[in-house]
Amino acid sequence: MPISPNQGSTGGGTLVTITGTNLSNTTAVKFGSKPATNVTNVSPTQVTAVSPSGTGTVGVTVTTPGGTSNPIPFFYVGAPFKSSLGTSSGPLAGGNTISISGTGLSTATSVSFGGITATPTVNSDSSLSVAVPAGAAAGPVAVSVTTAGGTNNGLTYTYVDVPTVTALTPTSGPTSGGTAVTITGTNLDSTDSVTFDGAAAPFSVINTTTLSAVTPPGTAGTADVVVTNPAGSDTATGAFTYVAGPGI
Numbered sequence: 001m002p003i004s005p006n007q008g009s010t011g012g013g014t015l016v017t018i019t020g021t022n023l024s025n026t027t028a029v030k031f032g033s034k035p036a037t038n039v040t041n042v043s044p045t046q047v048t049a050v051s052p053s054g055t056g057t058v059g060v061t062v063t064t065p066g067g068t069s070n071p072i073p074f075f076y077v078g079a080p081f082k083s084s085l086g087t088s089s090g091p092l093a094g095g096n097t098i099s100i101s102g103t104g105l106s107t108a109t110s111v112s113f114g115g116i117t118a119t120p121t122v123n124s125d126s127s128l129s130v131a132v133p134a135g136a137a138a139g140p141v142a143v144s145v146t147t148a149g150g151t152n153n154g155l156t157y158t159y160v161d162v163p164t165v166t167a168l169t170p171t172s173g174p175t176s177g178g179t180a181v182t183i184t185g186t187n188l189d190s191t192d193s194v195t196f197d198g199a200a201a202p203f204s205v206i207n208t209t210t211l212s213a214v215t216p217p218g219t220a221g222t223a224d225v226v227v228t229n230p231a232g233s234d235t236a237t238g239a240f241t242y243v244a245g246p247g248i
Contacts, residue, residue, distance in 0.1 A: 003060055007075040009150045012053035018062060023047050025064050031074055032058030077149035080104040089158040089190060091231035094134035101127050107148035113157055114141025135159035162232040163187045168225060172241040177217040184210055190229040196240055197223035220244040
């Protein structure tokens with residue numbers, strides 16, 4: 001007499017289907033010593049019921065006017081606990097795979113990013129991986145994991161849109177570097193790197209539309225300025241000009 005599913009939340013509320021024979025006129029279904037609710041005779045071979053709260057492994061029995069069945073095991077599973085996301089931000093388009101660590105993850109069936117769900121790959125009871133779905137808009141969203149034991153929330157993932165660079169001030173400086181440059185554009189608050197002609201520049205984020213960077217040493221002539229964040233990069237072609245110092 002199989003039961004499906006054979007596991008559920010310790011808080012109860014799992015709808016299970018019990019299959020067997022001579023199940024007509026079922027009068028009770030019990031999980032251990034606790035009676036199930038919403039017992040429904042579907043057919044002479046099938047009964048559905050909603051599990052009560054419980055812990056550990058219990059025997060499920062069906063009672064009819066003809067007697068009580070032998071018990072079949074049902075496993076109570078605690079709600080998952082999430083401790084961290086392997087990556088806390090990524091592109092608005094999604095598609096990147098991140099890891100989630102915690103406990104009680106072995107029965108995970110879905111991960112929700114702001115209400116948009118994805119199906120995870122379970123690596124172990126303490127780890128799963130999931131491809132992030134596309135987001136509705138840039139910004140933070142709540143992350144929840146659903147398992148046989150329930151749903152747990154508490155983590156945040158931030159969707160990031162591709163940056164754009166619209167202007168630099170000033171637009172030139174010495175080849176020795178050291179020029180403080182203000183970069184304006186959009187989606188700059190999640191910037192990972194700024195380069196001048198391929199050389200990394202130290203920078204600080206002012207706000208979503210403004211960065212401050214210091215030019216590294218360069219070669220006389222125009223240089224491409226590239227701003228990168230987790231969603232991608234934008235290149236301001238020839239936006240900064242390195243000027244050689246005088247020679248006598």
